[in-house]
Amino acid sequence: MLKNTMGIINLHESHESFREITKHRPLAAIPFAGRYRLIDFVLSNFINSGITNVGILSAGNSRALSDHIRSGKEWDLARKRDGLFLLPSWQTGNVQGAFPNDLADFFSNLDYIKSSRQRFTLLSGSRAVCNINYEAAYNYHLAKEADITVLYKEYSIAEAKGLSEATMLETDSDGRVVDMEVCPVNNRSNKLSLEMVLLERQLLVDLIDASVSRGGTNFTRDCIMKNMENLKIYGFPFTGYLARIDSMQNYFDHSMKLLTPEIWQEIFFAHGSIYTKVKDEAPAKYQRDAMVKSSLVANGSVIAGKVENSVLFRGVKVHKDARITNSIVMQKGEIGPGAVIENVICDKDVKITAGKRLKGELNHPIVIEKGTVI
Template sequence: MKTVMGIINLQEDNSLIRDLTARRAVESIPFAGRYRLIDFTLSSMVNSGISCVGVMLPDKPRSVLDHLRSGKDWDLARRHDGLFYLPAPQQEDMNRKGDLKNFYHNLDFFEHSSQRYVLLTSGSFVYNVDFSQLLRFHQNTNADITMVYNTATEEAHGKNVVIETAENGLVTDIAEKPAVYDGTQVSTNVYLMEKRIFVEMIRYTYEHGGQDFLIDGIIRRAAEYNIYGFEHDGYVAHVDSTAAYYKANMDILQPEVWEELFMGQHPIYTKVKDEVPVQYKETADVKNSLIANGCIVRGEVENSILFRGVNVAEGVKIKNSIIMQKCDIQEGSLIENVICDKNVIITKEKWLKGAANYPLIVTKNVVI
């Protein structure tokens, strides 16, 4: 995998998850108690042996830069290769929408790299993939482009890229659809190709008025390339909406999903923070929940995720909820089907309840 350069494209549509992305990029949203969404793609690359990773920065890059820093926690702080930040173009170029302008203005980085292949990914997917298997498949099929897909097991809504493949994996159709159903082959926004193909696609498509990499670079020019599909049959979640974020976190509470993502041979790395273990006081009652370090629990917590430093006072009942870092839930409060962003304070005797399929969101730094 030393011949592969990883690119993580952080230009995401956040229109369906704005409550959680007002001050951060989609990929830096906290997830599963101690991680950020970008950790899954970046860790999969590192575990696969990729040592050169470029991050296409979003319009709000501060949270991403603060989390990744030098890349040390992913063993990417290196003298040669390592982690690179690729900035968005200057303001005068913002009249053109889409992500192609970002790739085009960083073409010199791709052209001067020593790697032969480019692995282009998105940072908003939750999975644990061995990309070395993808490279072998790509080479054996002699494909121009290989797309990674997952077979849907239930209905999903949003901007889904659906593909159809022949028995040998050759892609026969690609399209964007607002909804998918059980058995549909859905792209995970992972593309592997030779660098020369990637550079030619970016330059030609952008200089001919294209704006979006997927639509203008691949779908509209699909007939020009030999495209194959590679199936990842493990767990995949695309966090492109508030409902998808809530569901993916609740999925983590299922033992089989947790074991697949975190307990296998390939760990998920994240920014290290040394904190004291959880303190469970005598009045605590915790069931099927994920509690991060630094929490103090005196109340009841059921089927929920608590991030670092959360304080749960006596008499509190938390159920089916996500409570982010350093929230303070005071005496007698009831929290059910709620997402609390960082540093939220719920004062005494407050009751907050959302719907099972439409959680209530309390935004960052709010006091209720």
């Protein structure tokens, strides 16, 4: 277990491709899989690996995220010693661009990093949804006597060409990272960085201080890529299932893949359970004419219509003769009598009134913003 490792979740992640559902929330707070938020997965992976000191480097509007994580009790992080810390950002607005200015916020929270008692630090973003125990990566880091270890997922050459807004890396036969590219137009490598980095805490402090004092603004570029010749940087392969959420299309596709039992089982139970904010609601209620097939339906929902190949969040109401197919309906959504939606993503509090018909395409779902009434 990684008792001597602290975790830092870096929320400086570009979400220009999510404008419809990140207008009121950061990427980490995007609802996923019926009851969860993206940040739940990295928080759960940390605690399942024995990491009990976690800092969240916030960015932009983090109110929705603060409301979700609260004290960190659901992840056993409400502690007298260590626990969960929300590290404030001096910046406002949404994070944009391939190289966000995260070093300024690392530097402004340097006291937290310096005062922590753990020897190592594990940095992670929130867009890589997976179930992982970091102990194997930690042992690899020690065995290689590495300065920095970057976790990556290897794809086929064809799959890698379809990755967007990605950080790709290349390793030699010994696993040492010899090249990295951020958001290349044409991917020349098939190894995708999970944006998870393991290094000693003191080295992190030194890299932040040295980079900021030389005008650096981005951790990946100025602390890692510019030190590839000076530091021993190794790559550790992750072989489990990965849902990388980098666009609305990927969000839709990976949500639909959760309906496959094997994928759902791995992502929620492979190396420990995934935890989330507890809401005491009644189980989903299925009325006489309800028909539900191959779907995830969260608690608090009331189903009177037909639901197929869909993900319904907490408190969703599906009225009589309504039909939902290949769609995602987030919290407290309401599909009126006789309404039909197919290949649609409805954000929170969306109401589709009686008789309306909305149909997108599997490769281009319709996205309806929070609170919209149609």
